[in-house]
Amino acid sequence: MSAQAPLEPETRERILRTAFQLFHEQGFHATGIATIVREAGINPGSLYHFFDSKDQLLLQVLEFAIGYLEPAVMAPVERRTSDPFERIFALLAQYREGMVASGCRMGCPIGNLALEVSDSNPEARDLIHRNFQNWASRVAGWLTEAGQRLPKQLDRAQLARFVLTVMEGGLMQARAANDLRPFDEAVAVLRQHLELLRRRTARRRSRAVRRPAGKRRR
Amino acid sequence: MSAQAPLEPETRERILRTAFQLFHEQGFHATGIATIVREAGINPGSLYHFFDSKDQLLLQVLEFAIGYLEPAVMAPVERRTSDPFERIFALLAQYREGMVASGCRMGCPIGNLALEVSDSNPEARDLIHRNFQNWASRVAGWLTEAGQRLPKQLDRAQLARFVLTVMEGGLMQARAANDLRPFDEAVAVLRQHLELLRRRTARRRSRAVRRPAGKRRR
DNA sequence: ACAGAAGTTGAGTGATCACTCAAACTTTTT
DNA sequence: AAAAAGTTTGAGTGATCACTCAACTTCTGT
Numbered sequence: 001m002s003a004q005a006p007l008e009p010e011t012r013e014r015i016l017r018t019a020f021q022l023f024h025e026q027g028f029h030a031t032g033i034a035t036i037v038r039e040a041g042i043n044p045g046s047l048y049h050f051f052d053s054k055d056q057l058l059l060q061v062l063e064f065a066i067g068y069l070e071p072a073v074m075a076p077v078e079r080r081t082s083d084p085f086e087r088i089f090a091l092l093a094q095y096r097e098g099m100v101a102s103g104c105r106m107g108c109p110i111g112n113l114a115l116e117v118s119d120s121n122p123e124a125r126d127l128i129h130r131n132f133q134n135w136a137s138r139v140a141g142w143l144t145e146a147g148q149r150l151p152k153q154l155d156r157a158q159l160a161r162f163v164l165t166v167m168e169g170g171l172m173q174a175r176a177a178n179d180l181r182p183f184d185e186a187v188a189v190l191r192q193h194l195e196l197l198r199r200r201t202a203r204r205r206s207r208a209v210r211r212p213a214g215k216r217r218r
Numbered sequence: 219m220s221a222q223a224p225l226e227p228e229t230r231e232r233i234l235r236t237a238f239q240l241f242h243e244q245g246f247h248a249t250g251i252a253t254i255v256r257e258a259g260i261n262p263g264s265l266y267h268f269f270d271s272k273d274q275l276l277l278q279v280l281e282f283a284i285g286y287l288e289p290a291v292m293a294p295v296e297r298r299t300s301d302p303f304e305r306i307f308a309l310l311a312q313y314r315e316g317m318v319a320s321g322c323r324m325g326c327p328i329g330n331l332a333l334e335v336s337d338s339n340p341e342a343r344d345l346i347h348r349n350f351q352n353w354a355s356r357v358a359g360w361l362t363e364a365g366q367r368l369p370k371q372l373d374r375a376q377l378a379r380f381v382l383t384v385m386e387g388g389l390m391q392a393r394a395a396n397d398l399r400p401f402d403e404a405v406a407v408l409r410q411h412l413e414l415l416r417r418r419t420a421r422r423r424s425r426a427v428r429r430p431a432g433k434r435r436r
Numbered sequence: 437a438c439a440g441a442a443g444t445t446g447a448g449t450g451a452t453c454a455c456t457c458a459a460a461c462t463t464t465t466t
Numbered sequence: 467a468a469a470a471a472g473t474t475t476g477a478g479t480g481a482t483c484a485c486t487c488a489a490c491t492t493c494t495g496t
Contacts (some may be wrong), residue, residue: 011473011474025337026337026338027247027333027334029245029247029248030247030334030338032452032453032454033453033454033455034452034453034454042474042475043474043475043476044454044455044456044475044476045455045456045457045473045474045475045476046473046474046475047455048454048455048456049472049473049474050473053454053455054454054455105337106337107333111333111390112333112334114390114391114393114394115245115325115329115330115333115334115390115393116245116248116330116333116334118393118394118396119243119244119323119324119393120244120248125393125394125396128394129394129395129396132391132394132395158403158407159407161391161400161403161404162384162403162404162407164387164391165383165384165387165388165390165391165400165404166380166383166384166387167387168386168387168390168391169382169383169384169385169386169387169388169390170383170387172329172332172333172383172386172387172390173332173350173379173382173383173386175332175333175336175337175343176332176336176343176346176347176350177347177350178336178343178347182379182383185376185379185380186379186380186383188376189376189377189380189411193407193411193414196411196414196415196418197414200414229443229444250482250483250484251483251484251485252482252483252484260444260445261444261445261446262445262446262484262485262486263443263444263445263446263485263486263487264443264444264445265485266484266485266486267442267443267444268443271484271485272484272485
């Protein structure tokens with residue numbers, strides 16, 4: 001009786017997943033309700049039983065995406081390695097794999113919607129912003145774990161947002177070029193930047209060790 | 219007679235400029251032919267006299283954008299300053315001004331189209347790619363002019379593409395946040411990266427001066 | 437002055453858009 | 467077992483989509 005797992009919490013979630021994927025593949029405006037309905041194997045009325053409008057569906061898809069980040073994106077990355085820096089590049093590599101799998105198409109689902117709908121739909125913009133914030137928070141957490149390998153006064157959250165910046169910009173150029181090189185280059189420059197920050201940290205620390213006394217405070 | 223300047227090479231170009239602006243403001247799919255025609259003050263038939271289809275119009279708009287880059291974007295920046303590094307940040311500042319003027323909307327016209335249409339329209343993708351290439355070529359030219367202020371073996375073209383990466387990623391996040399801070403932060407990190415490259419260059423050069431003799435080759 | 441080309445007009449085309457709803461079916465509650 | 471609530475059906479709605487075309491006006495060359 002009570003042991004019955006929710007074997008059919010289907011329809012609503014199937015619509016969300018289908019819409020999420022189609023918005024990712026084709027964009028929001030290019031995806032018609034008819035296509036979503038066909039791909040999800042339901043009828044229009046069912047969709048409108050769960051969602052008031054296409055715009056409402058978009059908002060729910062963006063909320064779905066927030067929940068999707070942890071299990072489908074971050075968890076696999078954190079399982080692969082525990083080193084903070086390696087995690088960052090494993091995360092970028094995972095998006096890269098998505099590009100390879102789709103033949104340099106699609107890119108980041110949130111990034112695409114960010115440019116397509118955030119000007120005309122304030123609620124969607126908010127949710128996109130929250131998606132980005134969650135993403136960057138996770139990366140900032142890793143950078144904080146990196147501790148003394150980075151300059152003490154370095155703003156971890158800012159650098160995390162920069163990682164997102166580089167990823168989104170790199171994905172955009174890779175799609176335009178139909179070639180992953182621009183993305184790989186961007187990641188390489190990011191890696192070099194982190195390396196330069198770390199070297200500077202090491203240099204300063206070794207200097208501090210040589211002169212262990214004073215004049216650090218203020 | 220021959221002195222008559224083309225006082226009315228209007229319609230075709232007015233359509234292109236109107237479409238360019240509307241695609242920038244609303245995106246390609248969200249902009250109907252009816253809107254373009256109304257804003258340009260013409261009739262549908264006139265548009266289809268010059269352009270075979272909406273997709274063809276998009277391609278011509280993207281070609282128009284290639285010609286637009288030099289006079290409307292690069293020339294003003296180069297007029298403002300002649301220092302290579304300052305030119306880069308003047309260019310970024312110009313896109314920033316566009317965001318301020320539009321209330322954190324719109325972003326980069328080419329970048330928006332890159333994410334919206336490059337998957338489904340190969341010819342458009344090519345033209346978007348060429349737009350990006352031209353943009354990055356100009357920046358790469360500046361970086362080359364920077365000469366010895368950067369490491370000799372540093373790939374100028376790659377760094378120029380990275381500048382584009384940072385700009386596009388920064389604009390995307392600024393639009394999602396409805397706040398220019400993410401963009402400003404990204405530019406600041408880019409500035410810091412260039413600064414680190416320059417410091418490393420200076421350090422190496424001064425070391426080379428101290429030991430002016432050999433072992434540089436190979 | 438005149439013909440042909442170039443450009444413009446705007447009502448009209450079928451297709452597709454997001455969306456509706458009364459009726460039927462299924463599950464849950466009592 | 468009956469009532470209530472939840473879910474699904476799918477043909478159908480008006481609005482808007484990209485696009486057409488025959489008639490008309492304006493340029494251009496001779």
